[in-house]
C-alpha cells in the first residue's frame with residue numbers, strides 16, 4: 001500500500017495484485033489512530049462494539065445512534081485507512097432504510113458500510129452502492145441472527161449451506177460489494193468462494209485461504225479475558241497487564 005488515502009477501489013485492487021488484506025475493528029479515536037499508524041488498510045467500526053465495549057450480550061441491541069457515536073469518535077482520527085461501519089440490527093430491512101441509514105453512517109464519518117446477508121439484501125446493496133457508498137458484505141455466521149440461530153455455528157458444512165454461500169457471495173459481488181467478510185465458514189467453502197470471486201474475501205474463523213483476515217481488536221490484544229474464542233489466539237495479554245499496572249499504582253497510592 002502507498003501512503004495515500006485508502007479507498008474501497010484500492011482494497012478491491014489488492015486481490016488483483018496478490019496483496020493480503022489485514023482488517024481490524026476500532027470503536028474510538030485512539031485505537032483507530034494506533035491501527036492506522038500500524039498500517040492496517042481497512043478499519044471497521046463493527047457492531048461487535050455492543051459486546052466488546054457496551055456490555056450487551058450480543059449485537060442485536062446496538063442502535064443506529066450508538067453506531068453513529070462510535071463512528072464519529074473513530075473518524076476523528078482521520079485515518080489513512082478506509083473506515084467502514086456496520087449497519088446495525090434491523091437498520092436495513094427495506095431499501096429506503098438501508099440507504100437512509102448508510103447515509104447517516106457516512107455523515108458520521110464512515111467511508112463504507114457493512115451489512116449481514118446475501119441474496120436477501122441484494123436490492124439494499126445495489127441501492128447503497130448506487131447512492132455512492134462503498135459496501136462490504138458479510139456472509140457465513142451472521143451475529144445479528146444469533147438469537148434465531150441459537151448460537152455461533154460454523155456455516156458451509158452441508159451441501160445446502162455450501163451452495164447457498166456460493167450463491168450469496170456471487171449475489172453480493174454482482175450487487176457491487178467491494179469485498180466480503182466470511183465469518184465461521186468452513187475453510188473448504190471459504191477457499192472455493194475466494195477462488196470464484198473477483199472481489200476479496202476477508203475471513204474470520206474461515207481458514208487461511210481467504211484474501212484477508214479480520215479480527216475484533218480486543219480479542220487480538222487479550223482485552224476480554226472472560227470469553228475465549230476458538231478462532232483467536234490473543235497476541236498480548238492486555239487485560240492481565242492492565243490489572244497488574246492498576247493494582248501496582250493503587251497499592252502505591254494507598255501506601256503513602
Ligand code: KIV
Pocket residue numbers: 025044045046047048049086138181183204214215216
Ligand atoms: O462487528 C464486527 O466486529 C464484525 C467483524 C467480526 C467481522 O462484523
